[in-house]
Amino acid sequence: KGQFMQYPLYVQRDSRSVFRGNFPDFPGAEIAGGSIDELRRNAQHAVEVLYDGSEQLIPGPTYDTSELRGLEQDGSDGIWLFVNINMSRVRSNSVGFQICLNAALLEQVSMTARQRQMTRSGFLTLAVMNELTRNL
Structure with a gap:
C-alpha cells in the first residue's frame, strides 16, 4: 500500500508522436x-529518481487551476x-504550511514562477x- 498524491502534469505530443510531460511542482523531472x-x-x-537520496523537500501539489493555466505555453496544445x-x-x-507575504512580493513570486514554468510552491x-x- 502507498500514500498517493495527485500532481498536475502538463502533457504535449511532439512531432514523433511521443508524449512529453512536465510537473510544475517538480522542476527537473x-x-x-x-x-x-x-x-x-x-x-x-x-x-x-529526482528525490532519491536527496534532502529536498517535496512541494505539495498545486490544485489552483488559474495558476496552472498561467503556466501553459502560448500556442501550445x-x-x-x-x-x-x-x-x-x-x-x-514535505510539510504543508501557510505563509503571509506582502502582496507585491507575492505577485513577483508568481510572475517569476510562471516565467520559469513552475508553480509558486516549486519556486x-x-x-x-x-x-x-x-x-553554508
Missing part, C-alpha cells in the same frame, strides 16, 4: 512515453492531467534551498 499510460507510469519513476504519485516510494518528506522551495546552501 523529465517524463516521456509512447502513450498516456506509459507517461503516467514513467512519471512515478521520474519523481523517485498541451493538456493537464493529474497523476497519482506513490509518496511512500519517494525518499523525502519557493528552490529559493529556500538556494538561500540555505548559500549560507
